[in-house]
Amino acid sequence: MSDGEWLRVHPASPFVRGWVALAAIAFFFGRDIFERSLQGRPVFEEELAGRAPLLLAGGGAVLLVTVLGFILTWYFTKYQVAGGYVRVNTGFLFRQQRQARLDRVQAIDIVQPLLARIFGLAELKFEVADAGESAVRLAYLKMDDARQLRATILARAAGVTTGTEDPGVAAPEAPEYPVLAVPPSRLVGSLLLSGQSVFVVAATVASVLLSAVTESSAFYLYLVPAVLGLAATYWNLFNKGYNFTAAISPDGIRLRYGLLDTQAQTLPPGRIQAVKITQPPLWRPLGWYRIQVNVAGYGLVENAGEGSARTTLLPVGTLPDVMNMLSLVLPDPGTPQPAVVFGAGLTGQDAAGGFVTTPRRARWLAPLSWRRNGFAATDTALLLRSGRWWRQLVVVPHQRTQSMALHQGPLARLFRVADLVLHTTAGPVLPRLTQAGVDEARTLFNEQSARARLARKRQTTEQWLRQVAPAAAEAVPVAEPAPTTHQQEGGQHG
Amino acid sequence: MRTEAIDPPGIDWERVSPKYITVRLVQWVLGNLVSVLVLSLPLMLVLADVWVWPPLWLAVTVPAVMLVVALWRLVLIPRQVRAIGYAERDDDLLIRTGIFFQRTMAVPYGRMQYVDISVGPVERGLGLCTLKLHTASPGTNAQIPGLPAAEGARLREQLAARGEARLAGL
Numbered sequence: 001m002s003d004g005e006w007l008r009v010h011p012a013s014p015f016v017r018g019w020v021a022l023a024a025i026a027f028f029f030g031r032d033i034f035e036r037s038l039q040g041r042p043v044f045e046e047e048l049a050g051r052a053p054l055l056l057a058g059g060g061a062v063l064l065v066t067v068l069g070f071i072l073t074w075y076f077t078k079y080q081v082a083g084g085y086v087r088v089n090t091g092f093l094f095r096q097q098r099q100a101r102l103d104r105v106q107a108i109d110i111v112q113p114l115l116a117r118i119f120g121l122a123e124l125k126f127e128v129a130d131a132g133e134s135a136v137r138l139a140y141l142k143m144d145d146a147r148q149l150r151a152t153i154l155a156r157a158a159g160v161t162t163g164t165e166d167p168g169v170a171a172p173e174a175p176e177y178p179v180l181a182v183p184p185s186r187l188v189g190s191l192l193l194s195g196q197s198v199f200v201v202a203a204t205v206a207s208v209l210l211s212a213v214t215e216s217s218a219f220y221l222y223l224v225p226a227v228l229g230l231a232a233t234y235w236n237l238f239n240k241g242y243n244f245t246a247a248i249s250p251d252g253i254r255l256r257y258g259l260l261d262t263q264a265q266t267l268p269p270g271r272i273q274a275v276k277i278t279q280p281p282l283w284r285p286l287g288w289y290r291i292q293v294n295v296a297g298y299g300l301v302e303n304a305g306e307g308s309a310r311t312t313l314l315p316v317g318t319l320p321d322v323m324n325m326l327s328l329v330l331p332d333p334g335t336p337q338p339a340v341v342f343g344a345g346l347t348g349q350d351a352a353g354g355f356v357t358t359p360r361r362a363r364w365l366a367p368l369s370w371r372r373n374g375f376a377a378t379d380t381a382l383l384l385r386s387g388r389w390w391r392q393l394v395v396v397p398h399q400r401t402q403s404m405a406l407h408q409g410p411l412a413r414l415f416r417v418a419d420l421v422l423h424t425t426a427g428p429v430l431p432r433l434t435q436a437g438v439d440e441a442r443t444l445f446n447e448q449s450a451r452a453r454l455a456r457k458r459q460t461t462e463q464w465l466r467q468v469a470p471a472a473a474e475a476v477p478v479a480e481p482a483p484t485t486h487q488q489e490g491g492q493h494g
Numbered sequence: 495m496r497t498e499a500i501d502p503p504g505i506d507w508e509r510v511s512p513k514y515i516t517v518r519l520v521q522w523v524l525g526n527l528v529s530v531l532v533l534s535l536p537l538m539l540v541l542a543d544v545w546v547w548p549p550l551w552l553a554v555t556v557p558a559v560m561l562v563v564a565l566w567r568l569v570l571i572p573r574q575v576r577a578i579g580y581a582e583r584d585d586d587l588l589i590r591t592g593i594f595f596q597r598t599m600a601v602p603y604g605r606m607q608y609v610d611i612s613v614g615p616v617e618r619g620l621g622l623c624t625l626k627l628h629t630a631s632p633g634t635n636a637q638i639p640g641l642p643a644a645e646g647a648r649l650r651e652q653l654a655a656r657g658e659a660r661l662a663g664l
Contacts, residue, residue, distance in 0.1 A: 449586055456602070
């Protein structure tokens, strides 16, 4: 991985990416020939036989053009890591040049679709918070090259200089420590007990009842497309959440998951903008939680399924898992009793753990959840708690607050309450404090401005290893270190 | 300017130009009168005996309700414009809007990614402009409409300078 040298992706990559086109051509010609030979007919009709060479030449030309296109695409796709930038050039008719500042890398993923996995190839994808552009992609590299490039990019982004800027020296991969794994049984259980399962059961019961009452079986027919759609959803969640493992390294949090298509995400320290921990009612007896995060760049994904998997920090986990993950996201909880405060945020009510809830006078605005709706501020983060049945806790680090707003409608004014909305990057987490007493909300508004200002001053650089406290190193003891350096992504899943 | 319950105490709000009322009036005419006219079409057709359905009472009620709502909005416009305020504090810009649904927003200078100034045709005629602040969050819907052009330019320069001095990463 020498500095400044232009490199090409793996020659097989256009074929791996464009296999659909090749398969279509093969199918188109192959099926006809196959059918005809089965039926004992000649491959070409009598009147066409004379033109057989012409047709074959036509087919060959299509194939040749496709393959030539692939080769040209490959030839003109080049990348370079130099001078604090990653540059990627693509296209031969419409040239595209992209460059991304390394110290603005928000997250870096290694994605392996099934076919690429068979060939030992991987796609490298990184999100850069430059101008709201989508991810920079490099597809495909050999698995080892991809991992090496990831290590280099992360090292440069962290501000590690490889010795004397010797271009020949590659950055070593950072060691990592496993933190948790989600067993498949728990994943299946979480899917069965999810909110949509309730909907499935309700819909089934309703249609059975309707059928019995109206003595018509037509209602079963309505279920068919619904079942197909739901099966696809379940499969997608299972496929994405299978074999979920989390690990910590000085580079950040590493997440790996996937059954057929595997993905390895790296979230550098301090790139997580907001965290949401939720618990649907059916998970409560089992004590399970889900964690979702906002990461700059992840919010703008084209594929909703992919997006929801990428913004999930923990698909399903127990309370110790949640606390482990929180200690990685927020190495300094900013309170002497993190277990008490965050525990109260997850399951508590009223003022336990230092939470300030909706005042009693406004209980009719939220008759169920007024004792849960509330906030608590530690030195490093703001905790927003809500939901009686659908429990939710949102954690926003002070230094990640973009802007904020107080809202008050006529009804809220009557009860002297107000909402506080924190603005964060696009993603599944929408931090909103609902129905706080107006005095408390105004105080929080002022204090939060001050806290965010202080936190911003403390955070001086984007290059995290140059910051005062290397966050990841502190978090490791929580994760019961079991150093397995250089974990093999390819080996682990393939 | 009256300080509302959710506003931080002791803020001197800058008000936007009263000429912005004209801009809002033009928008109101374009938006509401057109819809009232379109909704009155069935009434005219019914009165002219071209249409049999809807019944007369329905054909009268729909545009009448629309008209009342539109007039209500019209009455509110001057108060709404008066309710828009902004204040430059040491580290952030405060923007407040709304009478019934009030909002007070704080945008830290260090979080601003860029500042836009846009001028529509009516605004240009009146020498006004709209200032828009962008942070990394799409939720930051911070705009100050109805600024005099000179004040808008001054504010933009001021914000850019302060933003540069306090720029923080994401």
